[in-house]
Amino acid sequence: MYLCNGRACIMDLSTGEASEQELSEELLMKGSAVRLADSLRDEHGDALVLGTGLLTGSLVPSACAGLISSAKGTMPLLGFAGVELKLAGFDFIVIKGESPEPGYLWARDGIVEFVSSPSMASMDSWDRTDKIRADQGDRRIQVVSAGPWGDSMREASSIAVSHWLGEDDAFMGAEFGRRKLVGVAFRGMGELEVSDAEGHLTASLALRADHASRLGQSAGLASYWDKARDSGFSSLLHRVVACFGCPHPCRSFLKVNEDPRLMALSAKEPGYLHFDIPSLDAATSTGMGSGDITTSFMECAKAGADPSSVIGAGATDLAGVRKMLAMGDAPVRTRSSATGSFRAYPTFDDCIALGLCPRYWAKAGLDLDAVSECAEPALGRELR
């Protein structure tokens, strides 16, 4: 079976027991991770499903995406989360029931276990991520984490993916909170077999070259959001960061707690990785400067609170954001239709179904025939 594992893990939080469910090649090759996740949720009843697309982790441009599916909707898992999940040995992880005490799921090497961790209930999402990485001894573990807002099942709670907010247009934090699930961690130490490696590489490079001839060089978020070209934003820019396999990244890291030009490792929390366009639009509309926006987003991410909802509730400056976070609630500001939200891209369904980034492919122009030409050497069969 090429590019996939052929199995899902079923974790019952109420008992802490994990089991495996075989996923046939036929089922996986149908090509929609979204539909398969929905089907697994239906089968296992009120479940939360983390999953990957058929092409996640392949060399098709920007094949970084996984997903989280719940009754609240579907959110993409970008950065390295999707590929690390697949390389951990599962195409899907189905989480059902509610745990009697707080803890996290830890997936690697084809094993998933529930790690009881009551002390994490008092931690913010960044401390949870750092503690899981320290306890398990690997800095590249990906952690999908709810913060205190998710624990308290606030409507505007948002999932942080390895520190950063921006993918959760469905407000999944409360789904984690009600299960006493402080996070899901995974590290991919496995491998994906491909049918014709050189053919896959050659076809993927050809498609990427075609995209590059039209898109030019990425300027990070400024290539996707014009206001990132403003001097206030660009003066704080440290580096541009890609998700796995992305040739035209949309992520720009701004430093506010040390000189953005400093390249050596120094401050532990120097700033924030910006790609959350709906929240940036909400924040800039209040007149906040890039520095205060960055600090606000850091504090929202730690709390697991959607910045666009916090700001939409009336916060117009950093002090207002802090006050809102201290109050502990804000009405949900709909993100799914907001300009620049992942859910709003017309490519969302097709891309998440396959494991591709909807933002990159909206920019490059999604051509499923071209994607098929890249994918088929790897799959050793037609992509349906």
Place this chain on the structure above:
Amino acid sequence: MRLGLESLKCVACGLCETVCSMNRDSTLTPMSSSIILHVEDKADYFGLVLKTQDEGLVVARPEGQSGEQGAGSSGPGAKPILLREPCDLCGGDPRCARICPTGCITVVD
């Protein structure tokens, strides 16, 4: 011939460490690669570590490159690069240089 690394051009896409395994097998995995990404994501600090045949480990840090004998792993949980095979330049057409989207990795004669 050797690989040149310009770490400030790196965007941490991970493609180099993923295609390296294709030199030995029809698999995609960063676990057997001779080049690895070192990432401290919260600090936005990242660079590359390359195990070479002649120069030992070449560490391309954003603040400057060095050759050194170090652990050079992605963390104790991952396979340390010192336990991996050194880069053989894919027999003359290094895949990491082919796939690097930013020109961070180049072939130097």
